[in-house]
Amino acid sequence: MNAVWYYVQSDSDFESKSGPWEDDMGLLTSLKSSISRATSSLFAGSEPKRIGIYGPPNAGKTTLANRIARDWTGDAVGPESHVPHETRRARRKENVEIKRNGKSVTIDVVDTPGVTTKVDYNEFLEHDIDKDDAVRRSREATEGVAEAMHWLREDVDGVIYVLDAVEDPFTQVNTMLIGIIESQNLPVLIFANKIDLEDANVQRIANAFPQHETVPLSALEGDNMDEVYDKIAEYFG
Amino acid sequence: MPEITANDDGDDPTNPGDGSGGAPGDGSSGAPEDGSGGEPSIDGIQIDMISAERIEGMRTMEKIRLILDGVRDGNIVILEKGLDPDEESKLIEVTMSEINPDGFTGIEVESYPGAGSNDSGLLGRLIGRDDPNKLTVIGPANRIETLHKDEKLISTLITRT
Secondary structure, eight states: OOOOEEEOOOHHHHHHHOOGGGHHHHHHHHHHHHHHHHHHHHHHOSOOEEEEEEOSTTSSHHHHHHHHHHHHHOOOOSOOOSSTTOOOSOEEEEEEEEEETTEEEEEEEEEOOOOOSBOOTHHHHTTTOOHHHHHHHHHHHHHHHHHHHHHHHHTOSEEEEEEETTSOSOOHHHHHHHHHHHHTTOOEEEEEEOTTSTTOOHHHHHHHOTTSOEEEOBTTTTBTHHHHHHHHHHHHO | OOOBOSSOOSSOTTOOSSSOSSOTTSSOSSOOSSOSSSSOOOOSOOEEEEOHHHHHTOOHHHHHHHHHHHHHTTOEEEESSOOOHHHHHHHHHHHHHHOOTTSOOBEEEEEOOOOOGGGOHHHHHHTTTTOOOOOEEEEETTTEEEEEEOSSOEEEEEOOO
């Protein structure tokens, strides 16, 4: 199956292009879209669920998205980096078909920018990035975080929350995001990533969020991916 | 809980929302810094403790402005009852839109982690452990550093710059 990565335009961009005079067109477009969705679902079964990959910066979200994409579509996708906020726009890969135990589950994977409450361009300077580029990156990063929050509130059907198993999970961003996800009644799986590293502590993550299932993995090395796909099929199928 | 600020200019601090009555973060409650009279300049950190009662009737954006205006003035804002998840989500979004390279770098927020489903349900709600609106401390990102955090203790360092 062919799958395509999209850079997703933020809702605010869409909003700026619409006006009251476009309401009728919007209704028609919406109606067409609804009919199209209903028709396609008649012939193709249920719509793929949009699964957002969320988490703090540098947890390995894009590495995981790439791993899933490579395993099931063969595509090489977005750049991975140790520099925080490398992913500054949400990216979507549609129609990722995951086959488990004789059944198949089709999802759209939405790789989102790492969520934070602060962005300081000086952080980028520490990674040998010049000031102009650092300022540009920090501006794009703030836009990306806002976009990720927008998606979470309105446009995803489930969440994979990725944490770096080496880092302390008791951070405010994690607490707030898990709370926001729960308030939306979205199904959520917590992935404890980077278990290939010596200091990884999966149990600490499980203890921090006992109300959710924690799955250990290394997206980079491909460790425990069978269980990862079992759980994705179970939770989001 | 009454609102307490380090610098009281005599305005009614319980007057909500109009932004002109000495509300936290409106920039009017600080002591004079030019030494030209009035109260002496105080070298310290202003802490605005905002009661649940004060923000109870506010709209989401009014709460967010109250918080961000205070934080952008360099104050520490303590909410007796924190924001709900949707408001937290919008707080992050608005904060991101206000970050600029030459000044505001964002916020640091501290509150206790959620109790989790082990404590939810009827019993959890009855004993109050299921309430997401917990005491919350918000300050400028460049002034607050978390030293330790778990379910029962948050230890934070607040600096002047």
